[in-house]
């Protein structure tokens with residue numbers, strides 16, 4: 001479990017912040033207190049600037065959560081399981097456990113966030129113009145003005161057509177609507193994402209080197225993050241699409257090697273770990289799965305005890321979520337592994353172990369399938 005600095009439930013959605021979020025908050029607060037606010041309105045006291053910065057980052061946090069919840073509730077209205085909104089160093093993310101299966105759903109869900117930001121920008125602008133906010137209320141008016149501006153910028157930045165930004169999702173949905181496959185649409189939108197990421201990085205480097213402004217470094221980091229997000233989202237989607245029509249049993253490698261629970265640890269080490277140089281093996285008792293044992297479990301047994309101890313005694317029992325039915329889809333297996341952070345699943349038919357499915361095999365399968373499919377497209 002990763003630590004979160006806060007975690008609250010909003011209508012069934014867990015809103016939480018990673019520790020890296022604090023870094024963003026402090027950076028923004030500092031730049032507002034010593035830069036933006038004094039530049040906009042000189043002559044106020046230091047305490048006033050600090051208080052304004054604190055109010056502004058609270059408002060910014062609220063704005064980003066509202067943007068992400070807007071994606072979340074629209075997605076949930078279409079039946080997509082989205083249970084977490086996570087804040088981190090580069091902003092926020094509504095965590096999709098499944099990608100939309102129709103372009104219309106993707107389009108509406110992607111637009112919901114930027115529309116919320118635009119709406120908030122308008123509301124903050126109206127609030128900043130309320131009578132009474134120019135005299136004694138001036139600092140509050142300035143904070144509201146900043147929140148209006150930042151929400152407008154959030155809407156504009158997110159609408160850049162670069163996957164996985166919202167605008168990139170809109171682009172993908174439109175290409176998909178006009179007859180391309182989801183996979184082709186994802187490929188085009190994520191190439192746009194990588195181009196935009198490269199632009200941010202080059203731009204950031206120029207700002208850093210030519211103007212000597214540290215803000216350039218920030219753009220380099222954001223570009224780097226976007227590029228890896230574009231790549232990993234594409235790889236993930238391609239893998240899922242490739243696995244959707246297969247059953248787990250189709251994906252198993254032939255020749256399942258198991259070790260009988262009654263075998264001695266010494267035999268296990270000699271015949272499985274050393275002779276077949278396997279680092280891990282499922283343990284069975286008359287075909288029934290007992291668990292798994294590997295190098296670590298074997299090494300934990302003192303040398304003199306190895307002839308007398310049984311493998312069944314050192315086997316690690318399967319945890320919840322580690323068993324999957326042989327007839328489940330490959331896509332379901334991949335989601336299970338990602339959800340529980342597992343690198344392998346025991347495949348069972350009834351109570352009989354029929355194989356072990358490795359995460360690496362799923363990815364390798366999808367890559368190989370696409371390699372030959374791509375060769376067929378000219």
Ligand SMILES: [Zn+2]
Pocket residue numbers: 067068071113114158166
């Ligand atoms: Zn968004």
